[in-house]
Amino acid sequence: MRCRLRKQLFIKRNKICEVSLALGLAGLIFVIIDSEITASNGDSNFSKTHPISLLLRTLCVLCTIALMATLVHYHATEVKIALIDSGADDWRVALTTERVIKLAIELVICSICPFPGTGMMQWPYIHPDSRKATMVDVPVDVLLAVPMFLRAYLLCRFMVLHSKQFQDAATRSIAALNRISMDFRFVIKTMMADHPLRVLIVFTVSFWVCMSWMFTQCERYDGHLPAEHYYLNSLWFIMVTFMSVGYGDIVPNTYCGRTLAITTGIVGAGVSSALIAVISRKLELSRAEKHVNNFMADSKLTNQRKNAAALVLQQTWLVYSNFFINKILQIFKIKFIHKYKHSCGKGDELRLRHHQRRFLQAISEFRRIKWDQRKLQERGNLLLDVGKLHSEMHETLWEMHRTQDQFIAQVDLLTQKIVELQNTLKQQQHQQHRHMLQNPSQSYQRGMSSAESCESGLILPQSTLITGQPTVTLPMVPSLTTLPVRSTTASAVDFADIPSGSTNIPRVYPDNGYIRL
Known part of the structure; x- marks a missing residue:
């Protein structure tokens, strides 16, 4: 209901x-x-x-x-x-x-x-040329x-x-469970996530038209221009103010128009920021596109690294071949370049410096390519780590749910066993109780025999309570501490640790005035 x-x-x-x-x-x-x-x-x-x-x-x-x-x-x-x-x-x-x-x-x-x-009513009108304020008649209906x-x-x-979110009962229930209020902020954020450009275009055009009409009402009562000029000027002024351009060719001449211009600038700044964010999100590459670009960049860097390594070897060989082969053939061992500096000509020395510079440049290029490959690999690993983390979290949650289900099943089984044990104990107690009610004389004789066994075997007696019958009090065995043992009492013996009803109770033997167990 x-x-x-x-x-x-x-x-x-x-x-x-x-x-x-x-x-x-x-x-x-x-x-x-x-x-x-x-x-x-x-x-x-x-x-x-x-x-x-x-x-x-x-x-x-x-x-x-x-x-x-x-x-x-x-x-x-x-x-x-x-x-x-x-x-x-x-x-x-x-x-x-x-x-x-x-x-x-x-x-x-x-x-x-x-x-x-x-x-x-009258309000001040500021002339754009002389910047002097004059009072003009304006209908109160404008305000x-x-x-x-x-x-x-x-x-x-x-x-x-x-909205679809508010009309759907399931969506409202899920939002209530997650403590999300179905208000205008949630609806507009959802629309911006689904259709951002459409929402921004509709809002911008609507705001543009409404603010232009209001600006026209504030500025049209000076009587200097025809009506259509006020509309066109208002549309131009609101648009350039909304886009934060502000050419300055048209300025508001009333305080009402200036207030609307400030409001337009603030709203336009917010909409421009939202538009930039939407465009940035649209221009962002997807994961598949990033993988393709990373693969192409990795292939390019691999080829560049091979070329750089080959260039290093080439320049090394040129330096070596120009200055050391002849000397090696003469002295059969490698000498350093500075030892043969005076024996070389001017052209040979310039050629040496040229190849040395090329050699160092090749090494630097090789190191730079290796560093670019490392950065590219880290960027690719970051994309893989996100997917791997997601899969690991999913597997961990699945394992946690499975373990929880097993634990619940074991607890249910243990509870069932405990209930069965309780029922068994209750049945046994009920049977013993019914047997004692049916044979009270045998219970009394069993109690007397227990008392006699206590006297002979030092078994501590227990009183028997018969439900529904008068309580039978069995005679207690005298304490061993009152029995004389060679004029010495067994006061040092403590029978508190001996369990009641135990049959393996050690006997007490007197030995030279001491109690020996």
Whole structure:
């Protein structure tokens, strides 16, 4: 019953969200139409006192009132859902301070709208040439129309409630188990992970159009340019400010326009950073592509290493052949180069230095190639180590689960054996008890014989308790400590360590006044 009621409330909440979004957009459209037909551009015959303008603003007020009612209804539905989730009965339990503050903020944002009879106001206009401020007449509807774009949060709520992640019950359950809230941040991050370019393009175009219209409303009432020029200039200014270019050919002349320019710059910086991150992630090579590039680079470095080694040998042979072969043939042993420096000509010495430089360069090149091969191998090992670590973790977890299952099976078997042992002991006790109840005389005779055996064999007696019958107290054997042994008592003997009922009890023999066991 509770699940069915909760599902019905979920469907109802989605419908309320759709209605609130439609009312918010309808009021915004009425305001845009009213602002465009009553703009002071000299070509319009409408004014703020025209019946059409009054009708449009009246419709906007009615939509705003209906929107506020739907917001209250929406939060009331959320309170009911919270009551079902918590199992409480009183609605004041789910009505938290955070929810009240959130409702108050939403009502304040959505209550802002132009209404009939607002009139005109004056605000400063800064001339771009002289930089002097003059007061111009501006309708009050401009200040009330610009904040109406804050109703865009209703679109964010609509996206959350109609997303695949929120509508799927399994996804919501998994998110709840992992302590992840299904809010707008989670939905937009998921969309950015799946379709990053599409999300950024849609947001950029929407933000560009909305901010251009608001900037036009702030800058159009000086009366110096036609209306179409204001729109084109606003589109250009918002785009260059959004991209953090700022040519300076168009500047805002009102404080409202400057505020919008600052907001555009901040949002544009964030979107540009996100775009760079998305492009960087798209340009990153996959693991297979990295393996291909590593293989090609390794083949290239191997060939270069072979060529460098061959060059080292070649230069070594040239140095050797130019200056040592003749001397070796003469003296049959190798001499150092500096010993024959004076015997060589100028050309031979220059040729020697040239081959020595080539020889050292070949050695350096060979070492550099070896170092590049080592770095490439480490980079390839890093890719392999990640996959190897993943496989080892998977094998370790599988082995842990298998060991845990075996341990649980052994514990279950041990528990079963303990239960069987307990049942066996209970059956034996029950049989002994029933036998004692049926033959009480034999139990008494057995107790007397035990007492006699205690007297003869020094067996410690035990009292027998017969359930359901009077308690039979057997005569106790006198303690050995009271028996005289050559005028000496066996006080040094401690029978506390002898278990009761034991038949292997050593006898006590007197030996020269001492107790010998």
